[in-house]
Amino acid sequence: xxxxxxxxxxxxxxxxxxxxxxxxxxxxxxxxxxxxxxxxxxxxxxxxxxxxxxxxxxxxxxxxxxxxxxxxxxxxxxxxxxxxxxxxxxxxxxxxxxxxxxxxxxxxxxxxxxxxxxxxxxxxxxxxxxxxxxxxxxxxxxxxxxxxxxxxxxxxxxxxxxxxxxxxxxxxxxxxxxxxxxxxxxxxxxxxxxxxxxxxxxxxxxxxxxxxxxxxxxxxxxxxxxxxxxxxxxxxxxxxxxxxxxxxxxxxxxxxxxxxxxxxxxxxxxxxxxxxxxxxxxxxxxxxxxxxxxxxxxxxxxxx
Amino acid sequence: xxxxxxxxxxxxxxxxxxxxxxxxxxxxxxxxxxxxxxxxxxxxxxxxxxxxxxxxxxxxxxxxxxxxxxxxxxxxxxxxxxxxxxxxxxxxxxxxxxxxxxxxxxxxxxxxxxxxxxxxxxxxxxxxxxxxxxxxxxxxxxxxxxxxxxxxxxxxxxxxxxxxxxxxxxxxxxxxxxxxxxxxxxxxxxxxxxxxxxxxxxxxxxxxxxxxxxxxxxxxxxxxxxxxxxxxxxxxxxxxxxxxxxxxxxxxxxxxxxxxxxxxxxxxxxxxxxxxxxxxxxxxxxxxxxxxxxxxxxxxxxxx
DNA sequence: AAGTTTTGTGAACAAATGTGCAAGTCTGCA
DNA sequence: TGCAGACTTGCACATTTGTTCACAAAACTT
Numbered sequence: 001x002x003x004x005x006x007x008x009x010x011x012x013x014x015x016x017x018x019x020x021x022x023x024x025x026x027x028x029x030x031x032x033x034x035x036x037x038x039x040x041x042x043x044x045x046x047x048x049x050x051x052x053x054x055x056x057x058x059x060x061x062x063x064x065x066x067x068x069x070x071x072x073x074x075x076x077x078x079x080x081x082x083x084x085x086x087x088x089x090x091x092x093x094x095x096x097x098x099x100x101x102x103x104x105x106x107x108x109x110x111x112x113x114x115x116x117x118x119x120x121x122x123x124x125x126x127x128x129x130x131x132x133x134x135x136x137x138x139x140x141x142x143x144x145x146x147x148x149x150x151x152x153x154x155x156x157x158x159x160x161x162x163x164x165x166x167x168x169x170x171x172x173x174x175x176x177x178x179x180x181x182x183x184x185x186x187x188x189x190x191x192x193x194x195x196x197x198x199x200x201x202x203x204x205x206x207x208x209x210x211x212x213x214x215x216x217x218x219x220x221x222x223x224x225x226x227x228x229x230x231x232x233x234x235x236x237x238x239x240x241x242x243x244x245x246x247x248x249x250x251x252x253x254x255x256x257x258x259x260x261x262x263x264x265x266x267x268x269x270x271x272x273x274x275x276x277x278x279x280x281x282x283x284x285x286x287x288x289x290x291x292x293x294x295x296x297x298x299x300x301x302x303x304x
Numbered sequence: 305x306x307x308x309x310x311x312x313x314x315x316x317x318x319x320x321x322x323x324x325x326x327x328x329x330x331x332x333x334x335x336x337x338x339x340x341x342x343x344x345x346x347x348x349x350x351x352x353x354x355x356x357x358x359x360x361x362x363x364x365x366x367x368x369x370x371x372x373x374x375x376x377x378x379x380x381x382x383x384x385x386x387x388x389x390x391x392x393x394x395x396x397x398x399x400x401x402x403x404x405x406x407x408x409x410x411x412x413x414x415x416x417x418x419x420x421x422x423x424x425x426x427x428x429x430x431x432x433x434x435x436x437x438x439x440x441x442x443x444x445x446x447x448x449x450x451x452x453x454x455x456x457x458x459x460x461x462x463x464x465x466x467x468x469x470x471x472x473x474x475x476x477x478x479x480x481x482x483x484x485x486x487x488x489x490x491x492x493x494x495x496x497x498x499x500x501x502x503x504x505x506x507x508x509x510x511x512x513x514x515x516x517x518x519x520x521x522x523x524x525x526x527x528x529x530x531x532x533x534x535x536x537x538x539x540x541x542x543x544x545x546x547x548x549x550x551x552x553x554x555x556x557x558x559x560x561x562x563x564x565x566x567x568x569x570x571x572x573x574x575x576x577x578x579x580x581x582x583x584x585x586x587x588x589x590x591x592x593x594x595x596x597x598x599x600x601x602x603x604x605x606x607x608x
Numbered sequence: 609a610a611g612t613t614t615t616g617t618g619a620a621c622a623a624a625t626g627t628g629c630a631a632g633t634c635t636g637c638a
Numbered sequence: 639t640g641c642a643g644a645c646t647t648g649c650a651c652a653t654t655t656g657t658t659c660a661c662a663a664a665a666c667t668t
Contacts, residue, residue: 054355055323
């Protein structure tokens with residue numbers, strides 16, 4: 001075989017490599033040039049667009065949304081459940097375990113939230129390399145006792161074989177001085193130092209868990225909404241630009257406060273649903289969210 | 305980033321690899337799987353047709369013709385000049401040098417032919433690793449003297465630094481006993497043992513070089529044509545199925561004979577032009593041609 | 609023509625990719 | 639529940655591919 005023209009050579013080599021599936025070595029022998037040259041000719045074919053790659057399947061929507069969320073809101077973690085029916089809990093759990101395995105955080109914090117609780121079924125031992133130097137912290141007080149069903153901190157701690165640091169006190173106390181209790185204040189101080197937090201997000205209005213559980217009265221809810229409050233994390237309220245808002249409850253709430261929240265390196269919100277769109281928008285705008293776990297529908301609304 | 309489905313994973317990896325140009329290593333890190341797995345996912349993408357290669361330029365015509373000629377006529381060498389105007393001599397010379405470099409033949413034979421002579425401008429020293437153990441043989445007698453302009457054997461010998469074994473005698477002798485001369489008969493015997501031969505091909509009728517040079521009379525040419533002769537190589541005639549034909553000239557011709565021709569391992573014919581189509585067809589059909597150097601137009605006619 | 613830059617080349621090396629294998633995981637079935 | 643078999647996984651190694659470098663041929667300059 002004799003060659004007449006450089007461009008022809010590029011074409012022929014490209015056919016032999018991509019269509020016939022020969023190795024560069026074989027092509028080199030076949031046409032009597034060095035393998036190095038074959039390699040270079042293939043690069044050239046690539047650069048000049050003589051060979052093109054075509055991927056028949058488009059990227060899954062959730063993946064595109066994840067990329068866009070990360071980019072738009074400067075997130076470190078973005079997970080979008082492909083089906084609205086899928087449990088966010090599973091993806092939250094996976095993200096948490098992945099983070100633990102890769103980043104080896106010293107302290108992990110968990111909020112009290114029905115959404116965060118969805119992780120529960122996906123917690124099991126052995127998923128992470130046990131890191132006993134690690135501790136798991138409640139970021140808010142709990143409802144009833146230390147191991148109440150709403151708090152899954154202890155279950156996470158159990159799964160990853162870490163120390164569990166509870167906040168063994170109601171999330172809303174009547175007497176603010178209760179927070180002075182050394183057990184409580186120490187636990188809170190520890191909680192403020194977590195490397196990563198997984199929290200839910202509360203909305204205002206009738207769908208609010210706070211309202212439904214009776215922790216916040218209808219009047220107070222209305223009042224906050226009037227003042228421009230659009231949501232809460234860890235019982236801390238914020239306006240539509242994600243700015244912290246004061247509330248009459250602040251002193252009675254047992255949870256880390258705004259400065260602490262903003263200080264957490266990786267603050268991951270788990271939330272989905274139309275009612276969460278407004279608070280999520282605000283929170284993302286506020287800039288104190290560095291991770292989001294949601295579903296396709298919510299993600300789309302956020303990116304509109 | 306969390307993954308939901310195996311097929312999605314294949315797609316995503318394919319995009320990252322082929323579109324974003326990431327290495328498998330980087331992809332592996334990015335999505336938290338082993339590099340091995342990325343490699344396997346890419347294979348899968350390939351097998352399942354999720355990724356496809358597209359080459360925008362088609363293979364050059366001459367290359368396709370070369371492949372087809374090789375395949376159809378079981379040739380070891382097939383060269384098709386891309387433009388009809390291109391000199392076959394250049395490609396003949398390239399092929400010869402390539403063969404010499406790669407196969408290190410002991411003996412090279414050259415026919416006497418205007419077409420073979422086209423090599424002349426492309427001969428120069430230093431193109432091959434000098435092989436002094438090699439010799440270059442005339443396969444037919446020559447016209448005038450040892451170094452006549454039609455014979456390029458000595459020039460090839462010079463170029464590759466090889467011994468030149470001439471047939472210093474006219475190609476057509478009046479007295480057949482001249483062939484008994486030891487110089488001649490020895491040279492012929494040597495010539496019969498060449499590893500590769502480059503020869504031209506003669507046609508019948510008015511375009512025949514034999515006729516034009518007056519070596520063969522018009523009457524004899526007509527007579528041979530009547531008997532079914534379609535062409536000649538080295539002054540040996542053959543019919544339309546490439547079978548050797550006797551002619552009254554046979555005894556007076558100084559060239560290797562049919563058994564010797566058929567015995568040459570690589571017998572390369574250099575010929576192009578409409579008048580050569582019939583003889584080439586016959587010769588290829590006859591099966592004693594193992595190499596062909598021609599042009600696009602002739603190649604197409606041969607493959608019709 | 610002699611020198612100078614540019615271009616192209618292959619050998620040697622470095623990086624990336626593919627594969628056999630052993631160990632682990634999952635699944636169906638008793 | 640326990641077990642066999644199919645499948646998956648990652649490691650270590652083999653192969654393949656890309657890049658650097660030094661050199662030589664070609665083009666250009668003086």
